[in-house]
Each structure stands twice: as C-alpha cells, then as structure tokens.
Amino acid sequence: MPELPTLEIYKKYFDETSLHQTINSVRVVSPEVLVETSSEEIKETLLGHEFIQSRRYGKYLFSQLDNGLFLIMHFGMTGFLHYGSVDGSRYPRLLIEFSTGKFLSFDDARKFGKLGLTRHPDEFIKEKKLGPDALEINFKNFKEIFKNKKGMIKPLLLNQHVLAGIGNLYADEILYQSRVHPLTPAHMLDKEEWEQLFKDMKRVLQKAIEYQDKPEALPESYLLPHRHQGGKCPEGDQLNIIQVGGRTTYFCPQRQKIKH
DNA sequence: CCACATGTTCATTT
DNA sequence: AAAATGAACATGTG
Numbered sequence: 001m002p003e004l005p006t007l008e009i010y011k012k013y014f015d016e017t018s019l020h021q022t023i024n025s026v027r028v029v030s031p032e033v034l035v036e037t038s039s040e041e042i043k044e045t046l047l048g049h050e051f052i053q054s055r056r057y058g059k060y061l062f063s064q065l066d067n068g069l070f071l072i073m074h075f076g077m078t079g080f081l082h083y084g085s086v087d088g089s090r091y092p093r094l095l096i097e098f099s100t101g102k103f104l105s106f107d108d109a110r111k112f113g114k115l116g117l118t119r120h121p122d123e124f125i126k127e128k129k130l131g132p133d134a135l136e137i138n139f140k141n142f143k144e145i146f147k148n149k150k151g152m153i154k155p156l157l158l159n160q161h162v163l164a165g166i167g168n169l170y171a172d173e174i175l176y177q178s179r180v181h182p183l184t185p186a187h188m189l190d191k192e193e194w195e196q197l198f199k200d201m202k203r204v205l206q207k208a209i210e211y212q213d214k215p216e217a218l219p220e221s222y223l224l225p226h227r228h229q230g231g232k233c234p235e236g237d238q239l240n241i242i243q244v245g246g247r248t249t250y251f252c253p254q255r256q257k258i259k260h
Numbered sequence: 261c262c263a264c265a266t267g268t269t270c271a272t273t274t
Numbered sequence: 275a276a277a278a279t280g281a282a283c284a285t286g287t288g
Contacts, residue, residue: 002266002267003266003267006266032284059267074267074268075266075267076266076267076268077265077266077267077268078265078266078267078285078286091285091286109284109285109286110265110267110283110284110285110286111283111284111285112267112268112283112284112285113267114268149276149277150276150277151276151277151278152277152278155277155278158267160267160268167266167267168265168266168267169266170266213266215266243279245278245279246278246279246280246281247267248264248265262288263287263288264286264287264288265285265286265287267283268282268283269281269282269283270280270281270282271279271280271281271282272278272279272280272281273277273278273279273280274276274277274278274279
C-alpha cells in the first residue's frame with residue numbers, strides 16, 4: 001500500500017527497529033531492484049556501519065548511515081519492511097543482519113520497488129523532479145503548483161512531479177471528501193474548492209496515518225471502506241468506477257459532479 | 261486461463 | 275511544453 005501514509009508508517013517502523021545497530025552482514029537477494037548502484041557498492045556502504053536516522057519524502061524513505069550515505073528505498077506497489085527473523089519475509093530483496101542477530105528485510109513480491117544510494121537526498125529529490133511533499137506543503141504553494149495546469153485534477157494529484165506522496169487510493173478519497181469529480185479540469189476549480197481540496201488532503205493523509213494506513217478501517221463516512229465492486233456511497237448512491245489516467249477510479253456521482 | 265493490483269516510466273499521439 | 279492514452283515492467287491473488 002505504499003502511498004504517503006504507508007511510508008510514514010514504514011518510517012516509524014524503521015526508526016523503532018533498525019537504528020543504532022552495527023550491520024554484520026548484507027545480502028542483495030535481487031540486484032534487479034538496484035538503481036545506479038551495485039550489490040558490491042551496497043555491501044561496502046552498509047557493512048560495519050549503522051543507521052542513525054531516516055527521512056521520508058513523498059513515497060521515498062532515506063535511511064542515513066553513520067558514514068553520511070543514505071540508503072534510498074521506494075516500495076513500488078507491494079514493498080514493505082520486516083524486522084526480526086528471516087522467515088518473516090517471503091520475498092526479501094535486500095537482507096540486512098544486525099549485530100543483535102536480527103534482520104531487516106526489504107520485501108517486495110512484485111519487484112516494482114527500487115533501492116539506491118545517495119549522499120544528498122535533496123539532490124536526489126531535485127534530480128527526480130519531485131514536487132513538494134503533500135504533508136509539508138502550505139496552501140500558498142499548493143495553489144501555486146496547480147496554477148496554469150490545464151489537466152484533470154486526479155492525474156495531477158497523482159503526478160509525483162507536481163505533488164509528492166499521493167497514490168491512487170487516497171487520491172480517490174481526497175476527491176470524494178472534497179466533492180470534486182476526478183475528471184474536473186484543474187482550471188475549473190474556484191478558490192473555495194481549492195481550499196476544500198487542500199484541507200481534505202491534509203485531513204485524509206493525517207487520518208490515514210492515524211488509522212495505520214488501513215483504508216478499510218477508516219470511518220464509515222469515508223470512501224475507502226466502500227471502495228470495492230458493488231460498493232455504495234454512505235449517502236446511498238452506487239459508486240461509479242471509471243478509468244482515469246489508466247488507473248481505476250471510484251467516485252460518487254451524486255457527491256462529485258463534473259463542472260463545465 | 262483470465263482479470264486485476266497501492267507505482268513509475270516511456271513511447272505515441274494530439 | 276502539456277496533456278491524454280496505452281503499454282511495459284514482474285508477480286501474486288481471486
């Protein structure tokens with residue numbers, strides 16, 4: 001489920017389990033997930049060192065080592081971290097063993113995840129042309145990034161170059177909360193709708209983190225618990241399912257009317 | 261066997 | 275440059 005709230009949970013998990021322990025062994029199980037680095041370089045960088053802190057930006061987690069380098073982690077669609085014994089991880093791609101005998105596994109069945117190294121996360125973020133982080137951005141900048149954008153609102157929310165962190169599920173939730181139709185051209189939204197969208201984006205992301213990124217467990221008044229075939233809007237209408245920018249999109253035709 | 265999946269990137273076309 | 279569309283990536287699940 002790796003969207004921003006997921007990453008926030010992963011960061012907490014990483015910080016609580018994997019800091020300040022010397023790394024005793026490193027196994028790159030699937031070199032295919034490495035970007036601009038090699039198994040050898042990963043080993044050299046990690047071995048004998050320890051993680052001292054981490055930073056989340058959008059859907060990325062940067063884990064800093066005591067040698068100044070950062071392990072970059074992106075979790076794709078099915079990636080997650082597991083700390084403990086090796087058995088707890090079915091599809092390990094990178095296995096780190098600490099001096100305590102415990103393992104940290106970067107697990108990713110589908111291998112859409114990516115691992116890399118950098119000395120400067122800010123440079124990496126710049127090179128990747130990532131937009132502002134959805135949880136950090138203020139309203140002024142939020143308005144600014146959509147200025148002159150003519151595209152549909154949902155693909156823009158999903159575009160990591162515009163705004164970093166929002167994925168398919170929470171994009172649907174944010175638009176639902178804001179009563180904005182996913183196909184609405186960005187320039188059609190008025191000032192009040194932008195304010196609503198900004199407010200709901202923050203609220204949804206924070207709520208998702210509060211609920212441990214379990215979309216199904218959100219309150220009944222949210223879209224996500226009903227986001228499945230045959231699901232109904234809490235207000236009674238049948239949810240519509242359409243494709244937007246190649247992604248499956250759920251919305252309530254009553255709540256979210258297209259403007260024109 | 262088929263359809264679908266929380267993400268990103270690239271090619272093609274408008 | 276922008277924006278829309280579709281495919282590709284690799285693999286599990288229903």
